Amino acid sequence: MAQSDWPISLNPKGTALHGVSLPTMGTLDSFASEKLAELERAHLRRRLALSLREDGLWITRNGKRLLSFSCNDYLNLTHHPALKTAAIAAIERYGVGSGASRLVTGNHPLLAELEARLARLKRTAAACVFGSGYLANAGIVPTLVGKEDMILIDELAHACLYAGTQLSPARTFRFRHNDSSHVEEILRKERARFRNVLLLTDGVFSMDGDRAPLRALAALCAAHECWLMADDAHGLGVIGAGRGSAAAAGADVHVPLQMGTLSKAIGSYGGYLCASAPVIDLVKTRARTFVYSTGLPPASAAAAIAALDIIETDPALTAKPLAKARRFTARLGLPEAESPIVPLVVGSAEAALDAAAKLAAEGFLVVPIRPPTVPAGTARLRFAFTAGHRDDDILRLANAVSRAVGDIRTEVPAPCPPSS
């Protein structure tokens, strides 16, 4: 890497920083080194690449400017002047940090305003903003279900829904991806043994780009008295005229727990839950990641509010990322995109790394996705389309992908069998 490209000086080996001499290797370091070597052999070692995003589309990495198809900044709002102005104004007035948990002194009025705006957009009575989407899921799930309860979770649900699941003593059943008949089968067999049941799914699946059958799941939840929770991190701002996948499923589809993030299409940072007033009050009283974690900084809330202004007033913008993704899938003869996310499964981690390197050589940043983020044998290229991608660049990308991946595989092999 050309270190002169970066404003900070890096130690090339990342070892003896600042001239401090380090203690010799003990069991802890040898544990870490051996583990890393093992991951390296399996092509699963991960490395951070310094990434400079100077606008919502281009990234400079290793001294090279690449057109990114890997950002979740679907509406390119991270660099929108209205969001920057709102964040800067909030910093000037209120400072940088929120100072404490929201239950102590960190409950800035901008957070209440943001919650009211999210509830309005999602058509729920109330909302709760968390420090991040991950924190939201890790807090919500154990607040709602415990020892005598049951969790049903899509096998491909996001890692942080699984994190929430692991923090709850509820009995967990994984169902086959987007398979409502499997959900029904489990409910028929198991429902009676449990008090409350929480069904967890992504609204838009983060690594597959497909959408949950929310209408069918909501009907099953109504019939078997279960609580449906959809994680719409990749739906807000880009599906259902910007209102997300529950809205897209239909006004009559009841999704009582609508969770999401402010860090993707919204372009800021933070997580949220939209739900009824009593549920939100309970979450604010009991969710440990809400109670024991510092409130979101005012600037992040101000930027998110500015983003919601844009999303609510510009439905044409919210439709663009999906339209762009569909140009790409049409060009390559892939199944029509259901969201701005398009996966191209190549199989092995090595093949995914190789394909990504070929695309980088042609000026495109497409980060390969490997296990454990996706099931073994389903390593893939994951393309994320944004409103600002130009059609001719999408065609150039499609051509480069054909060359890089030669024999395009479109079918996702069956993931590991569900366990209960």
Ligand SMILES: *Cc1c(COP(=O)(O)O)cnc(C)c1O
């Ligand atoms: C990114 C993501 C999250 C986590 O949100 P953060 O705000 O980035 O912590 C949660 N769920 C899904 C489906 C995601 O893709």
